Amino acid sequence: MKKYSIILALSLVLTIILVGCTKLEDGKLNTLKRVVYEKLEDEDKIKLDGDYLKASVERVVLTKDSGIILDERYIDEEVYKIDFIGKDTGTIPNNKVIFVNDGFLDIIGYGYLD
Numbered sequence: 768m769k770k771y772s773i774i775l776a777l778s779l780v781l782t783i784i785l786v787g788c789t790k791l792e793d794g795k796l797n798t799l800k801r802v803v804y805e806k807l808e809d810e811d812k813i814k815l816d817g818d819y820l821k822a823s824v825e826r827v828v829l830t831k832d833s834g835i836i837l838d839e840r841y842i843d844e845e846v847y848k849i850d851f852i853g854k855d856t857g858t859i860p861n862n863k864v865i866f867v868n869d870g871f872l873d874i875i876g877y878g879y880l881d
Contacts, residue, residue, distance in 0.1 A: 796824050802872050803849050803865055815863060816852045823850045829866055834878035841868055841875050848878065 797820055804812070804819035827833070827848045829841050836842065846866050853861040864878025 799824060799847065799867075799872065800849060803847075803867050803874070804851065806872070806874055807863075807865070811863060814853055814855070816854055819851065821852050824848070827866075829876065833866065834864065834876050836866075836876040838868075838873070838875040841866075845869070846875065847872075850878075 800819045800822045804815075804822070807815075825848050826845050829836065829844055829846045831839075831842055846868055849865045849867065851863045851865065853863065855861060860880035862880065864880065865874055866876035866878060867873060868875050
């Protein structure tokens with residue numbers, strides 16, 4: 768019985784740690800989305816859904832073929848790719864892809880849209 772209590776307690780602690788880490792990661796991603804959204808030009812913001820939290824974020828290796836690259840120093844480097852959703856749901860494509868560096872979150876390129 769004592770063995771099962773210890774296993775249950777350890778499972779509970781591990782679950783709490785994992786949930787805490789996930790919430791921390793979500794907070795970092797939301798901050799990243801907000802900072803990059805605020806750096807966009809007003810003409811870009813007008814075309815996007817104002818809820819930047821809906822954007823998706825992933826780490827990708829930037830290539831020359833990724834889009835319009837503003838800073839080629841980051842080619843073959845891992846950067847953030849943020850895909851913001853557009854307002855006009857009737858048009859395709861309905862998004863804007865932004866590449867940003869890891870350090871200062873500077874916009875270093877815009878992704879091609881399908």
